[in-house]
Amino acid sequence: MADLAMQNATAAMTQPLGQTLAAGPRGRKPKKRLSRANIIVYGTLFVMAMYYALPLYVMIVTSLKGMPEIRMGNIFAPPLEITFQPWVKAWQEACTGINCDGLSRGFWNSVRILIPSVILSVAIASVNGYALSMWKFKGSEVFFTILMIGAFIPYQVMLYPIVILLREAGLYGSLTGLVLVHVAFGMPINTLLFRNYFSSIPEELFKAARVDGAGFWAIFFKIILPMSLPICVVALIIQVTGIWNDFLFGVTYISSPDRYPMTVQLNNIVNSVQGVKEYNVNMAATLLTGLVPLVIYFASGKLFVRGIAAGAVKG
Amino acid sequence: MLPLIFTAMVIFLGGTLWTVVYSFTKSGLLPRLTWDGLAQYERLWSSRKWIVSIENLAIYGVFSLIGTLVIGFTLAALLDRKIRGEAVFRSIFLYPFALSFIVTGLVWQWILNPELGLQSVMRDLGWQSFTFDPLNNPEIVMFGLLIAGLWQGTGLIMCIMLAGLRGIDEDIWKAARVDGIGTVKTYIRIIIPMMRPVFVTSLVLIAAGIVKLYDLVVAQTSGGPGISSEVPAKYVMTAMFGGQNLGQGFAASTMMLVMVVIILIPWAYLEFGDKKHG
Numbered sequence: 001m002a003d004l005a006m007q008n009a010t011a012a013m014t015q016p017l018g019q020t021l022a023a024g025p026r027g028r029k030p031k032k033r034l035s036r037a038n039i040i041v042y043g044t045l046f047v048m049a050m051y052y053a054l055p056l057y058v059m060i061v062t063s064l065k066g067m068p069e070i071r072m073g074n075i076f077a078p079p080l081e082i083t084f085q086p087w088v089k090a091w092q093e094a095c096t097g098i099n100c101d102g103l104s105r106g107f108w109n110s111v112r113i114l115i116p117s118v119i120l121s122v123a124i125a126s127v128n129g130y131a132l133s134m135w136k137f138k139g140s141e142v143f144f145t146i147l148m149i150g151a152f153i154p155y156q157v158m159l160y161p162i163v164i165l166l167r168e169a170g171l172y173g174s175l176t177g178l179v180l181v182h183v184a185f186g187m188p189i190n191t192l193l194f195r196n197y198f199s200s201i202p203e204e205l206f207k208a209a210r211v212d213g214a215g216f217w218a219i220f221f222k223i224i225l226p227m228s229l230p231i232c233v234v235a236l237i238i239q240v241t242g243i244w245n246d247f248l249f250g251v252t253y254i255s256s257p258d259r260y261p262m263t264v265q266l267n268n269i270v271n272s273v274q275g276v277k278e279y280n281v282n283m284a285a286t287l288l289t290g291l292v293p294l295v296i297y298f299a300s301g302k303l304f305v306r307g308i309a310a311g312a313v314k315g
Numbered sequence: 316m317l318p319l320i321f322t323a324m325v326i327f328l329g330g331t332l333w334t335v336v337y338s339f340t341k342s343g344l345l346p347r348l349t350w351d352g353l354a355q356y357e358r359l360w361s362s363r364k365w366i367v368s369i370e371n372l373a374i375y376g377v378f379s380l381i382g383t384l385v386i387g388f389t390l391a392a393l394l395d396r397k398i399r400g401e402a403v404f405r406s407i408f409l410y411p412f413a414l415s416f417i418v419t420g421l422v423w424q425w426i427l428n429p430e431l432g433l434q435s436v437m438r439d440l441g442w443q444s445f446t447f448d449p450l451n452n453p454e455i456v457m458f459g460l461l462i463a464g465l466w467q468g469t470g471l472i473m474c475i476m477l478a479g480l481r482g483i484d485e486d487i488w489k490a491a492r493v494d495g496i497g498t499v500k501t502y503i504r505i506i507i508p509m510m511r512p513v514f515v516t517s518l519v520l521i522a523a524g525i526v527k528l529y530d531l532v533v534a535q536t537s538g539g540p541g542i543s544s545e546v547p548a549k550y551v552m553t554a555m556f557g558g559q560n561l562g563q564g565f566a567a568s569t570m571m572l573v574m575v576v577i578i579l580i581p582w583a584y585l586e587f588g589d590k591k592h593g
Contacts, residue, residue, distance in 0.1 A: 037498070041396050048390060049407045052466065055422040056410070062425065074439065075425075075432050128319045140316070143323045150327030152575055154526055156551040156568040160337075160346070160561065161330035184322045191319065245415030247530040252556065263417045267534050270421050279425060290418040297413035298406070305409070305474055 063087060063284035070279050086280035087288070094285060095275075096268040097257055103285050105258065106265030110244060110292075113175055113261055117182040118239045121190055122232060124183065129194025130224055134206050135216060144191070151188035159252055166253065173255030181253055182243050190235050197231040198224065234306050241293045262289050331572065338565035346561055355566035365567065368545045374457045375464070375546070376525045382465050383521050384514065387472030392502055394473075395480045405477075409470035416467065420534025423463035424450065450536055453543035460535055460544060467531075468524065472517050479513035480506070515585065522578045526571060547571050 058075060063086050065079040092102040099105065132144055162181060163172060171177035201224070209219045250261040257268070266289045270282045297304050338356070341349040359365050390408055394401050411419065426432050429448040437445040449459030483506060491501040507514070529548035536544045547567060555564030 041393050041398060044389070045393050045398070045404055048386075049404060052407050052411060052470070055419075055426060055466065058426055059422055070431065074436050075428075076436060124318050128316060131316050143316075143320050146328055147319060147323040150323060150331075152523055152579055153327065153331055154548065154568065154571040154575055156548055156564075157334050157572050158326060158330035159551075159568075160555060160564070161333045162326065164346075165326075183318070184326050187319060187322050241413055245417075247415065247417050247533070248552075252552075263415055263530075266421070267417050270424075271534070271537060279428075279431070282421065283425060286418050286421045290414045293413040293415070294410065297410055304413070 059283045059287045059290075063090075063280055063287055065280050067278060067280060086278070086284040089278075090269075090281045090285035090288060094269045094281060096260075096265055096272070099258060103262060103265060103269065103288055106260055106262035107288070109175070109259055109265075110262040113178055113182070113250075114240065114243050117179045117186070117243050118236060120179065121183045121186040121239055122235050125187060125190030125235060126194050126225070126228060126232070127220065128187070128191040129196075129198050130220055131216075132191065132195045133198040133201075134219075144195070147188050147191065155185070155248055159248075163252070172253065173259075175254070175259060178249060178253045178261075181249050182239075182246070185249070186239055186242065189238065193231060193235055193238075194228070197228065201227065230303075233300075233303055237296060237300055237304055240296060244292050334565050335569050335572070338562065338569045340562060340565075342561040342565065344559045344561070351562070355562045356570075359563060359566045359570070362563075364542050364545055365547070365550055367542050368547045368550045371457050371544060372525065372528065372546050375461060375528065376522070378458070378461050379464055379468075379525055380518065380521055382461065383469050383472050384517060386465065386469045387517065388476050388507075390469070390473040391476035391480055394477055405474075408473055411467045412470045414467065416530035417534045419463050419467045420531045420536075423459070423466070424535045427459055427462075451540055453540050456536060456540065456544045460531060463535060464528075464531055468521070472521065475513060475517055475520075476510070479510045483509060515582065519578070519582050523575065526574050526578070547574075 054076075061078055062070065062075065064082045064084070065073070066081065066083050066085070069080060090102060091104050091107075093100055094102045132140055166172040166177040166180075169177075171180065205223065206219065209223055214222070245263060246261065247263045247267070250264045254260055254264070257265075260268070266285055269285055337346050337348075339351060339353070341347055341351040341354075394404060398404075427434075427448070427450050429435070429451060434445060434447050437447075449455045449462075487505060487509070488501070491505060496504070527548060528546050529552070532538060532544055532546050532549055538545045538549055548571065551564050551567045551571065554560045554567060
């Protein structure tokens, strides 16, 4: 290792000399090295990539096999005969308890939870962030600090008091209740995101608008909102994946199995103790549930990374 | 701002205080304000299931912290070696983070299936004595969960570490080369100490996630075999919504809060303490 570094060091030092000698773009290209170090680097990366990629591969191949093939065969082997029957069955017929209309029910429940939760939480968080960065009032920082500390409190501590609140409001067990819970728990991270983004907007802009007589909402809608598209997308990604993947709140605040979100229903289907285990249907169902966040992940690229780096606090 | 004030004061602050207060009461099926002193906590700490939960969390926590930091940093360092196909590797390492713990748990439950999964494949390949059945072996079940947990979570830490590595000045590397310090040595002696803030952030993120460990266990093992993979968060849920034993649930969740506070106070002290004085 040490002499390799030395070699690099000498190469780095002689480079300017080489360039002056052979001026122009025809200059000697850097030597291509398939050194021992490179083999170790790529080898390790490949082995690790196997570990990360394998489960997705296993999910896909298992979901395309028939049960007889699974029973006799190799979990890693590609399917001999491709069948989409498990997917159809997972979507339309898989049973949870007495309901046998498949995961589609959970999917639509999740959609009905997701859309209002995401819209509400992004709307509220953007106004919060705006107010916190430009319309500070007495105590606003205190409330914000409490909100941020709250993001670290284990959810279990607050679960039961929320049950009581929702019951008092007549919303316990309903999708509306769950939406409100998602909005509340999404608030710390999203408010932080918007607040930090808005603090980077020059204050002169805000002051000029005030002088022109624009009020709280006029400034928000005419100046701030048009500037905040990138941060809205990041907030959207955090909220969609977070709410779609939620299990704890779904299982706590939804009282009847036919309103369960997709994750809860999936767990009930796969971990049900009755009947013969159909691994292909289970894997198709698992993939179906993972599909929404996976599509968002592969479609959003770098924005996703930004989103999760910020959203990680929420866990 | 009203929703923010409501969430901060009523749900977060009010809810937490409410739970802590009621953890000292005789609440059973319904919350009751009958003072019971520390009885719930005595019952909690004499419960076999709770002790197992705490031990499991400790095992999972230690290995998860070390594993995530080592793997996360190694992957980031490898990706930072100006390699080809960096974007492809990065998206392979990170995609599990987009998936829920339920999906993660169910996939790994299937891969670790003793009759049809990894174990049987290795045996069919001719390695007859190969035994790896963590989900049915109480001794190593937590490691079965760990494999899945690391799979899901290391990508995030890799990303944070990679951002940290990219923030380090090229000149440091040049200086190390001139001095003839090897690559690995440079990482250990120079780069890692420089990345202390990144490591601290990662540590807090991982630790806060560990305390919340719940969905993964529910999906992958349901706490089994027996009670050998129970965790505190699951104990709380069972006591509150399964066992109609609210007081136990409140006491156990208050203990979870204490754990988080123990993790956060040294961090907050390190992070904000110095700035106030300096």
